[in-house]
Structure formats: C-alpha cells, structure tokens
Amino acid sequence: MLQRQLQGTGHPAQNVQVPTSSRQRVQVVVEIPRVRPVPTATLVRVALNESCKKRLRKIFSDQVVQHVVALHVASAHSEDSLISNSESILEESVELEDAMRGDAQAWMEAIRNELQSLKDNGTFEIMNGAVPAGRKLLNSRYVLRNKLDRFGKLARRKARLVIKGCLQTYGIDYQETFAGVARYSTLRTLLAKAAAEDLEIDNMDVDTAFLNGELTDTEILMEVPEFFEEIFPEIRLKSKPYLKLKKSLYGLKQAPRVWWTVVRRFFKEIGFEESAADPNLFIRKGLYVLLYVDDLLIIGNRINVDSMKKTISSKWKCKDLGETSIFLGIQIERNRRDRSLKIHQSNYTKKILYRFGIDLSDTKDLPLPPGTVIRDAGSDDLLCEDDKTLYLQIVGSTIYSSNCTRPDIAYAVGQLARVMHAPGESHLVLAKHLLQYLAGTYSVGTVYSNRLNMLSYEYRAYTDSTWGSAADRKSVQGVALIRYGGAIVWSSTKQKSTSLCTMEAEIIAANEGAKELAWMEKLVKDLGERSEEEPFIPTLYCDNASGVDWMQENKFHSKAKHIDIRWHYIRKDMVDTKRLHVVWIPGTEQTADILTKQLTYPGFITHGKGLGLDLEC
16 A cells, blocks of 8 residues: 555654565565644545455555554544644535535535526526426536635635536437547647747636537426525526526536537637647637637737737636646746746646655656566455555546656556556555656656757657567557657557567557657648648658668568558658658667666666656756
C-alpha cells in the first residue's frame, strides 16, 4: 500500500522486501511521514479486511500493518471535524444530504440562484395536467461543489441542476449525441506558434454553455425538481405540474452536441473557417479560436483578440480570463523576450501526490526501474478489490499528465494501464515508483522556443520500436513530432500485429509517424503557414537502416514480402510522392527510444530533453 495509508506516526523509514515474482525480489523503502490531517475517506478502508491485511504483510512488515489497523480504528472520529481543520483539503464535491446537514442556508442560496438563472434563461416552461400518452417524466438531481480559489480556500458555493440523462430513450428523447473537443496536439501547436511569433494568448469561459442551445428536434419533459416549490411557490397553483424543456440542460445526452452546433454556426456566421484538421479550431485572417467544450482559447495580435472577445461577449455571457496562465489544467509560462513557452501541470501533480500521501522528498530518478517489462499478475498475486481500486485511481490520475505535458511518463503509464483489469502486488509497487518519480519532477514540462537554429516551418518526426518486447511478443512503438524544440505529438503504444523481424516493427512505427505528419500537413495549411500548392516535406528519423532502405527503395524483399499492404502507406503515399523524407540516424540519437522502453538514467535524460522536457541532470 502507499504512504497515504501509513500517515500519522513518527516511525523511521523501513526497508521491506517486496516479492514481485518467484524469481525476483525488489527492495522498497517505505517512509512513514509526519502526522498531517487527512479526510477519513482517504484513510485505509481495507485495514480491517483480513485478506487485504495478508496482502499488506507481503509488501510491508507486521509492524506497519499493525499501525495501519490502529490508524484505521483511530480515524473513527468525525470527518467533518477533519475537514474543518485549516490544514485539510476542502472537498470540492458535496452530496446534497451532507450539504443540508452542514451550511444548509448557503447551499439553499446556491440552489435558489441556479433555479432562478434557469428560469430567467427560458430553459423550461411550467406545464400542468396529464403527461402526454407514451411519454415519461425525467427526474433530476443537484450537483453541489465548493468552488475554491487558487490557494485552495473556499470562494463560493455552486449548485447545478442536472437532469438524469441515463433515463432518456433513444429516438424519443434524443437522436445524435456526438460533440468533438479540441485535440491536445492542436493546442500544443497553437501555443508553440504563439510563443514563436509573439502572439497574444487569451482565454474565455462561456457561462452555463450547455444552456444556450434550443431543443428543436426533441421534446423533453421532466419532473419538478426538489426545492422548486419553496423557491417558486406559484407552481402550487398548478394541477399536476411538470416542466417542458425549451433549451438544453446539463445531463441531457444531446446537451454537448447542441452547444457544439451553436458554436460552430456562430463562428461560421462571423466569417471564420473551420479547420479540416480539427473541427474545434476556427480561423480567420491570423486569428485563431480553439474550443474545448465551454473554454475558448483566442490567439492573435492584441487588437484582433480584444475585438474577438467583445464579439463573443455580445453573444454569450462569458468570463474574460485575460492572458492565459492555465487552460484545461495545463499551466502556461511565457518568456516573451526569449519567445519561449513552457507547459506543465505542477499543481495537478502535487494534488495527486497529496492525495496518495507521497512526500515531495520521497523521490525516484526514473518512472520505472530500467528494463521493466510488466506482465499479467498470477492468480496468487492479484490485488483485493480495495487495493485494485487504489491502483486504478493512481494510474488513472497519471494518464492526463502523460497525454498533455509529460511524454517522459508515457511509456510507464501505458505499461501500468495495460494491467488495470487485473493488477497484482508488483504492479502496485511500480505504480508507487511512478508517483515517487513525479514527486521529484512535479514541475517538469515541455518547452517550446523560437531559437535561431530552428526553422519556423520545421517539423521533425522520430519513430522507434522494440521487437517482441511485450509479454505477448508484440512490439512497443514510440512516435514523437517535434517543433520549436518541443514535442507536439507523442505516443507510446503496443503494436496490434506480431512482427517477424525488427525491420517490420520499425516500418509499422514509421507508418504511425507518417500518419501524424499527414494530419500535421493539413493543420499547417489551415494555419496559413503553407499554401495548398506549397510543399510540406518534413523529415522522419528512423534508426533501422533496413527499414529506411525499404521505405526509400523497397529493398529486402525476402524480409518484407509478407508485410501487409496497409504498411506500404509510408512508402507509396508519402515517400514516393515527395511528401516525406526518411533519414537514418544512430540509435543513440533516436529521441523516440524513450517511448518504447524504460531507459537507464543517462539515456532517459538525453532523450527527454530531445522531447523538449526541462529535465535536470
């Protein structure tokens, strides 16, 4: 178990032998931190479960297990008293029942404001009488949140009425539901471009975005929400009252799509073009607006950005957040003199570490031990349900960072995620190892810079693959696209087919890189950096000479005659048509190597910096 389950003593650190398999034993240092208050919900729920205690004893000493049990028993005092402690973390989400037992007056005021705003918005119409034949009334619930400031202190109470969309019937209550969101690679491309060209980056948040779309193709009927009569007593004069929705409401299956349709129509009406590469990017003469649900990122020169914000504010009620320092939980730091920009998630990472009780001084140099290959757990190694839940929470918490700003943990997170269906004790130890690495690198991020030795149009792709390194003998591939010195796109994935040789595995990886470059070509032209006629010929670097020869000249027929036609894409559609230039490089210069295996420290640092990470030696 993790350190969050061992809090509350002053015992010294202990060296514990942790069995990871019948052949291998790993030494783990378990440090029990000083006392600090934590909500009861974060204490060890499994301490009184005998089967889980047996599991704990395999990982930690009897002394530690006994302490965990004692800690669990001692935690029986009120959670409310813990939360009221000034050093405790205030829970953001609150259940209605708990809210009514606490500061009920403040929460009722939040509910009143929510219902009044819905009424003022014309979201519903009060109906009365019998419900139309064949129709049912959907019920609703309140989602209550403590809105915190940047210091984690309570700023205000927020209530949101949410309809129970799970009760909707397809074809009656809703039709299409798809609504896209911006790709992270599009976001990183725009941020790098803004830094290099010294453009403004502003952020707006549309208030109650999902309430702005009218329901035109379906009729939604709902029960009168709880507390409605207390706030609007006139409804008591109605016979058998219910509500008919005229506009979209949170919780409806089609709510995101209704809002997405409204936004796209609006930008088209004011002269923007939708990007072919990303339908959530809108472009008009050097002005770029990126949409992620109700968050708008606006990039351009100051005059155009300010004008755009006024136009948007005249259409919807918005919060103008000014110059962007954080977007989607991604922190943005700029040095405008050097035309550089760093994206990181230090706040998010520290929140994860606090949640799981990892001290910032309890660190590891690498995400996983070098050469780690994660295999399925044996039947006698499987975690109990509570420990499995803990494992899922740890891995799930790290996925967001690995997708947004931290390519250095992409391989580790990908490997740990592959056993989420049935994790074992050794996997939990490795998950803790990853958290300890994040504790020492929580402020690390990806940096983009318009340095003199970087061509503004230059995109470089690195692709690499192991051969049969996974437990099922499939290969693990890595793909990275670099611009302005930082990774725009990266991935670490297991190949779906079994390669018969290293060359085949490398060709498959190169094809994935080529597909990303084909997408990037569309985005570059949408951004106006290339005309439709102007060639876009990026370079793809591969460290397999045979694979490069095959992609360029179709050599090595005996090794390649069985390769599926889909993997001929890079040679026929990209290299032969002069849309891509493939170059061999030595393995020591292959940046994507960090995405295919857990390297030793020197190689990890070298290739991490190649991805634009500000790792310290």
